[in-house]
Amino acid sequence: MSSHFPGDTRLDYKHTLKKDKKKQKSFPVVKIIYGTAILIFCIVSVFAGARYWWREHRFRYIVVHHTASDYGDLKYYREVHQKERGWSDIAYHFLINNGTANTSMGQIEESDLWKTRSRNFSTKVDYINYFGIAVVLVGNFENHKVPPVQRESLINLLVRLAKTYDIPPDRIIGHRELQQTACPGKHLNMSEIRESVKKSLGEK
C-alpha cells in the first residue's frame, strides 16, 4: 500500500520524466552525427566515382609518334625524358618496340602515365595531351619504312583503344598533323593507318 501514497507517485513520475527528457535530448544529436557521417560518405563516394569515371573515359584522341631514333625501350626513353626534359615519366602512354634493347619486335609497353591515366607530355597542345592517348613507335620513319610486325602491332593497339574508348578512327592523328614537326616520319602514312583501323573495326 505504501507505493500508493501521492508523494511516492510524484517522485517516480519526476524521475521518469527526467529520464525521458535525457533520451529526447541525446537522440537527435546521435542521429545528426550518424546522418552527417553517412552524408559525407555518400558525397565522397560520388565524387570518387565521378573522378574515376572521368579519368577512365575522358579520352577523345589517339596521337601517334616515332622516337626518331632506332634504339631503346620504355625504360631507356623514360630515363632520357626524366633527365633531359625533367618530366615525371616517358612522354607517352604506350611504346611499341622494334627489337632493340632486349625487346622483341612489335612488343607493346605501357608507361606509368597510362597506368594512372595521367596526361602525357607528347605534344605542345595541352588539351590534346589531356584528352589524348599518346602512342610511340621506336624508330625513325623519316629515314626508313615501318617494319610490318611493328605496324601490325600499332594497328592492333589502335583498334583496341578505339573500341575501348569509343574513339572514331578520324581522331587517330599523327603528331605532325597537330604542329610543325616531322614526327612520326614521312614513311608512317597516317591516312593509311586510319584506313586500316576503319577496316578492322568494320570487320569485327
Ligand SMILES: [Zn+2]
Ligand atoms: Zn611526336
